[in-house]
Amino acid sequence: xxxxxxxxxxxxxxxxxxxxxxxxxxxxxxxxxxxxxxxxxxxxxxxxxxxxxxxxxxxxxxxxxxxxxxxxxxxxxxxxxxxxxxxxxxxxxxxxxxxxxxxxxxxxxxxxxxxxxxxxxxxxxxxxxxxxxxxxxxxxxxxxxxxxxxxxxxxxxxxxxxxxxxxxxxxxxxxxxxxxxxxxxxxxxxxxxxxxxxxxxxxxxxxxxxxxxxxxxxxxxxxxxxxxxxxxxxxxxxxxxxxxxxxxxxxxxxxxxxxxxxxxxxxxxxxxxxxxxxxxxxxx
Numbered sequence: 001x002x003x004x005x006x007x008x009x010x011x012x013x014x015x016x017x018x019x020x021x022x023x024x025x026x027x028x029x030x031x032x033x034x035x036x037x038x039x040x041x042x043x044x045x046x047x048x049x050x051x052x053x054x055x056x057x058x059x060x061x062x063x064x065x066x067x068x069x070x071x072x073x074x075x076x077x078x079x080x081x082x083x084x085x086x087x088x089x090x091x092x093x094x095x096x097x098x099x100x101x102x103x104x105x106x107x108x109x110x111x112x113x114x115x116x117x118x119x120x121x122x123x124x125x126x127x128x129x130x131x132x133x134x135x136x137x138x139x140x141x142x143x144x145x146x147x148x149x150x151x152x153x154x155x156x157x158x159x160x161x162x163x164x165x166x167x168x169x170x171x172x173x174x175x176x177x178x179x180x181x182x183x184x185x186x187x188x189x190x191x192x193x194x195x196x197x198x199x200x201x202x203x204x205x206x207x208x209x210x211x212x213x214x215x216x217x218x219x220x221x222x223x224x225x226x227x228x229x230x231x232x233x234x235x236x237x238x239x240x241x242x243x244x245x246x247x248x249x250x251x252x253x254x255x256x257x258x259x260x261x262x263x264x265x266x267x268x269x270x271x272x273x274x275x276x277x278x279x280x281x282x283x284x
Contacts, residue, residue: 004036006213007206008062008069011043012055015263019217019247019254021065022281026244027215028067039209040069044077045196061264065274074209076201083196086204086234087144087189095150095233096189097126098142100135121185123148141193145186146226151233158182163228166213167242169221179228187226203227207236215242219254247284 008024010016016024031038042058044050062069090096101109106122124145126132135142152158161179168174189200202223206214214224221243231238246254267277 002212003210004031004034004213005039005209005211006031006036006215007039007041007209007211009041009043009202010058011046011049012051012058013046013049014054015057015265016061017263018277018281018284020061021264021277022247022284023215023217023244024062024065024067025278025281026242030213030215030242036212038067038069039211040073041205041209042073042075042077043198043201044075045194045198045201047077047194050077057265061268064264064268065277074205076196076205079201079205079208080195082204082208083190083201086200087196089234090146090189091144093154093233095147095154096144097124097147098132098136099124099145099186099188100127100132100140100142121183123186125149141191143188143192143197144190146189146199146230148182148186151181151229155232158229161228161232163224163238164240165224165243166240167215167244168218169243170218173221179225181226181229184222184226189230199223199226199230203230203234203236206239207231207234211239213242214239215244217246217254218243219246247281 006027008027010020028038030036040058040062042055044055087096099106101124109124110122122145125147127135155161158179158181161181162176163179165174165177169177187199188197190196205211221241224241224243228238230236248254264277
C-alpha cells in the first residue's frame with residue numbers, strides 16, 4: 001500500500017487568514033487520520049510579491065495552530081533547475097512555444113474569438129522562426145505556453161486522461177473524472193523573467209515529494225485538469241485529488257488575501273485561541 005503523503009502549499013505574499021487555516025487543517029487532519037505524512041511547501045515564485053516576513057509568518061501561524069511538519073521545508077525558489085529541466089523536456093517534444101503577446105493582446109484576441117469559443121481560453125502557436133529570432137534579439141518579454149493542439153496530436157486524444165476525486169468539485173464532481181484541459185487553453189508554464197509558473201511547478205514538486213493526495217480548495221478544481229495533462233506529458237505519477245469547500249465571508253465571497261479581513265496574527269493578538277479558530281472555521 002502506498003504511503004499517504006499530502007501537503008499545504010501557501011505563497012508568502014501576505015499573512016494567513018481563516019481560509020488558510022481551514023485548508024491547512026483539512027490536509028493535516030487527513031494525514032494524521034491516515035497515519036501519513038504532512039508536508040509544508042513554500043510556493044515563493046512570485047518574486048514581485050513574496051516577502052521574508054510573510055514566510056516567517058506562515059511558520060509562526062501554523063505552529064500557533066498546533067500543526068507540525070517535516071523539515072527541511074521545500075521552497076520553490078530553490079527548485080528552479082528542476083523546473084527548467086521539465087520545461088526543456090516539453091521543449092524537446094515540441095509541446096511548448098514562446099508567446100510574445102501582452103496580457104491585453106491576449107484578452108483582445110480572446111474577445112475576437114468566434115461565438116461559442118471558451119470565454120477565457122487562449123490558443124496560439126509559435127511565430128515564424130525569423131520573427132521569433134528578431135524579437136528575442138530585441139529582448140522582448142515572452143511566456144512559454146503549453147500547446148494544447150500539439151499535446152492532443154501527441155496523445156491522440158485526451159479521453160484517457162483521468163484522475164480520482166475523493167472530495168467534490170464545484171458542481172459535485174467526484175469519483176473517476178475525465179480530465180478536460182481544453183477550457184484552460186494554452187496555459188503559461190514559464191516566463192522569461194521567472195523560470196516557472198504555477199502549473200508546471202506544482203506537478204514537478206508533487207512528484208518530487210511523493211505526494212499521494214492533493215488536498216485543496218474547490219477553486220483549484222479546474223487546475224487538476226491541466227495538471228493531469230502535464231503529468232502525462234512529463235511521465236509523472238498522478239495523485240488522488242480531494243477538493244474541499246471554500247470559506248466565505250459575510251459578503252458571500254471566498255476568504256482571500258486580496259479581500260483583506262482578519263489574519264491569524266490579528267486573531268492571536270486579540271486573544272483568540274487556536275481551539276477557537278479550529279471550531280470557527282469548521283462551523284463556517
